[in-house]
Amino acid sequence: MGLFGQVTNGISFLFSLTGTSFVIRRLGLYRSLVAFPLLCMGAIAVAMLMPDLWVVFACMMFLKALSYSLNNPCKEMLYQPTNTAVKFKSKSWIDIFGQRGAKAAGSVVTNALSDSVRSLVFYGGLISVFISAFLVWVAAWMGTRFE
DSSP, X not given: OHHHHHHHHHHHHHHHHHTHHHHHHHXXXXXXXXXXXXXXXXXXXXXXXXXXXXXXXXXXXXXXHHIIIXXXXXXXXXTTTSOHHHHXXXXXXXXXXXXXXXXXXXXXXXHHTTTOHHHHXXXXXXXXXXXXHHHXXXXXXXXXXXX
């Protein structure tokens, strides 16, 4: 886990310094928001095609780093046109209930499928693809509303 944290934070730091503002300026907020769930789908496909621990490890590091350095700044930009009360309430709900609920749901799936690595990769991957597809729709809708 130490290696995971170090590499993830290193990638995130380097991308934050060199790529975040470039990507958002070049692609716009709409495409930058949609890019993250699409990259999640790509990482899921890679992990399903090559179900090796190191491949999954690399995909998770890449996605976590992009979450920190691209997805979170884009998400924060969506709060700019809102007033303080809306920003406080929505950020609190997302940070507390949304993220914790997602982690709890992921743990339920992992525990339910932990008997077989093959079933965990296949069914967990399918669930992740459906969630990512939903996130593409949400990101597109939010990007359109923002613009």
